Amino acid sequence: MPKISLAEAVKLKSVLSKRIHELEDEMDRAAFVEIEKGDQVPKQVRTLSNVEQDIEEVRKDFRLLDKLMYQANSQQQIVFNDEPLAIVEAIELATQLRAKSKKFKEFGAASKEEPYLFGENANLMRIATFEPEDYRLKGIETERQANRLSNLINAKNYSVELDFDSEKYF
Template identity: 70%
Template sequence: MSNLSLAEAVKLKSVLAKRIHELEEEMDRVAFVEMEKGSKKPKQARSLSQVEEEIDDIRKDFRLLDKLMYRANFENEVSFNGEELAIVEAIELATQLRAKARKFKEFGAAAKEEIQYGYGEGTPIVRRAMFDPEEYRVKAVELERLANRLSNAVNTKNYSIVLDFDSDKYF
């Protein structure tokens, strides 16, 4: 029985989800046959119950892997900006930093002032930014850098955490 790292578990979870989807499609294929009325049933490579059994085994492994990953993400921490964060919190913080950076990029790409056409009768209307777009562009770059640094810390930690899961039948 071989264990696997949390980083490998993330990949394996994706592999298992894909395999479950493939088996669901196989269930649809083997569940019905088209044949002439009164003729003998055609021979199938696998029966519906065999496919069901395989999918149930994989779903059980998927649940176990999910539980082990959640536990590891909660119990293990990474250092970031002078504080210790649980991996689950670090993942969420990286997501939030990226979302904030995306919004700041929008502000950073804005014009400081632009004329709005189609308003008023001969009176020019100006749309003026109430902030400095360059400051927001710089803030966006810094936020992305922080998010990447945090993600790298999580990835590094994920390779050091070993889960007690038998991955031999999948890898």
């Protein structure tokens, strides 16, 4: 059976999803025709039944591809910071590292001390209980780790092959 890389499968899944939506739109067009009362229904190039068959075939391929991707993502591993991780776990860790980096960078952009609220009876200050520069640097380092992990995931995605015939779509 022909093979496809996991990286190509990610792209193909998007192509299949788009194709399913296109076929659903075509079903709507094939299901109804507008004619003047008494006129004959024009012959359609593709019937609703034809489109239904096509969409079922694409949906079947989508399910198979999805299953193969899930299997590969849970069985295949990468090593990050000397720790083996399944691809699915590595993807989640990369997402978490990006969120962590974003929060650290927000703290890194804060002022150490700034006026907060002025009123007749109060002058409030907002004081950081941390060093903003430390968090700016932590944000940069965490983002670097997320990028490194994403690169490892991408490299693995190109090396893993799935038994799937993509000739109909690529």
